[in-house]
Amino acid sequence: MANIKPFRAVKPTRDKVSLVASRSYQSYTQAEREGRLNYNPFSFLHIVNPGYKYAKEISGEARYQLVKNRYLEFKEDDVFKQDKKPSFYIYKIVDRDHQTFNGIVAAASVEDYQNDVIKKHEDTIASREIVFKDYLKTVGFNAEPVLLTYPDNNAISNVITEIQKERAEFEFTTTYRDTHYLWQIDNEAHIKIISEAFASMNTLYIADGHHRSSSSHLLCEDLKAENKNHNGDETYNYFMSFLIPESELQIHEFNRLVKDLNGLTKEEFLIKLDTTYRIENRGIMPYKPSKPHHFSMYLDGEFYSLYLRKTSYKFGTSLDELDAQLLYQTILKPILEIEDLRHDKRIDYLSGKKDIVNLKSKIDSGEFKVGFGMIPATIEQMKRIADDGLKMPPKSTYIEPKLRSGVTIYEF
Template sequence: MAKVVPFKAVKPTRAIVGLVASRPYQSYTIDERESRMDYNPYSFLHIVNPGYKYDQVITGTERYKLVKNRYLEFKEDGVFNTDKSPAYYAYKIVNRHKQEFNGIIAATSAEDYEQDIIKKHEDTIEKREQTFKTYLKTVGFNAEPVLLTYPDNDVISAIIKETQKNHAEFEFTMTYRDTHYLWKIDKQEHIEKIRAEFEKIDTIYIADGHHRSASSYLLYKDEKAKNPNHTGQESYNFFMSYLIPESELVIQEFNRLIKDLNGLSKEEFLIKLDAMFRIENRGAVPYAPSKPHHFSMYLDGEFYSLYLRKANYKFKTALDKLDAHLLYQTILKPILGIEDLRNDSRIEYVHGRHEMITIKSSVDNGEFRVGFGMCPATVKQMKEIADEGLTMPPKSTYILPKLRSGITIYEY
């Protein structure tokens, strides 16, 4: 039984919401960040990069305290206002490829995360969990929702569609040409129906935002332990999420680039591959695989197709069927000697099938020796792996939609 509740969002004013909204801080280069802050005083980047004001790089707890100060200044200046009553928020994103995503921004339960009602499919790094927990505790807000997915639900979809017939509170287009729309759902009848429908759902899955979820859970544990009058209704019991139906979640693949052949010659490498794959040379024309357990490879100016010899590979778990894991188990680890996918400097990742051209150019210019392409994972695979209590390798999925910071804010 999932607990998904309305909350009082802090939001920018309609006139400047498009100026406030930003991509996640880490997704910008230094030059991009500085350019946006030079010319846009409303960007949320000013809040999360408070050292810009003093032309200083500030880190750790000192930075977190300044983040809180910048946030309070934005509120004092009227950039942000807090809704007067709890609400759900219907949210639509239409990207430049005309893909459309419709869902609800709401507060989801840290206890549900603890009880595995909200399930994960990726491992998290404890240091990052603790760092972001300290950040949340210090700044007192979260400005980027976790992306969750739930089984398609006709009642929730009908309420979203009915709400979207009204004039959107927000409608703005970002630099990357994705357009965002937001409507407040504050009719009590709708609120109760949405809450009741989510209570019928046994499991919700994290699509993107595993560290934010884990950090919010750690904050909940700390605050609950300190509070002798804990009721379960305090703001720290919840974290902000954007929930979309499974049918609208888009998963793209992350392809792999490797810097060397682990001391092997091209011929030796191909011979080792032959033990697990049927190999066909596809020449110079870019090739992408069309079905699971097939891979593309670019090596020495030529594309190859790799077809798994299934007699030599046993599918015992849902994870074994995941192509990112299969590639790791059959090539990256045993042949190329890459064991730590998260930290090994010899491997890099590029997302999307259109990036086969990027793989070709990266190998041709000598920066990498070989590149691999694969088919994307499916929502069904993601759920099966989570249900079995297993986790995907790093960079197994590139999930859409990509969310923006500063459009709705959840205060602790």
């Protein structure tokens, strides 16, 4: 039974939301960041990069405190205002390809995360969890929801459809040509329907935001230990989430780029691949795989197709069926000797949203030696791996939608 609660969001005013909303800090180029910071005084980037006004890189606790200061300034200047009633929020995105995403912004339970009602499919890095936990503890808010997915539900869908007949509180289009909408749900009858619908679900799945949810769990443990009057209702017992039905979740692949052939010549490398894969040279025309357990490879100006020899690999678990794991077990680890997919500097990842020509250009430039393409994982694979308590390799999925920071903020 999933415990999903309404909360009192802090939001930009309607006239400033398009100026406040920002992508994740890392997704901007330096030139893009500087442009927004120089010419848009309302950008949420001013909060997450508070040292910019001092022309100084600031890190650690000093940065966290300045983030809090900038955030409080936005509240004091009435750029942000907090809703008076606990609410759910319908968030809709229509992207430039006319794909539509509809979901509910709400508070999800840390206890559900602990008890595996909210299931995970990725490993987290302890040091990153602690850093983000300390950040949250100082700033006192979270502006990026964890993306959770749930089985399609008629009751929730009907409420969303009904509410969306009204004018959205927010409607703005980004320079990416994505249009974002937000509706507030503070009607008790609608809140009850949504809460009860989620309470009928045995499991939710993290689609994106494993470190954010884990850090929220650590934060809850810290604050619970410090609060002699802890009763379980405090806001730190929950974390902001965006809940989207499984049918609207989009999963893209991450293609792999490797800087060298581990000392092998091209011919030696192909001979080693031949043990596990049937190899066909596809020439100079871009090639993408179309089936599970088949890969494309770009090497030395040519594309290849790699077809797994069925007798050469045994599928023992749900994780073994995942193409990202298969590539690691059959090529990256045994042939190229890449053990640590998170930290090895020889490997990099390219979102499958980008054309295969992007992979080709990175190799043609000499930055990388070989690239591998695959098809996306499915929602069913992700759920099976989570249900089995297994963990995908890093960068196994590129998940959409991507929400903007600063549209709804959760305080604790």
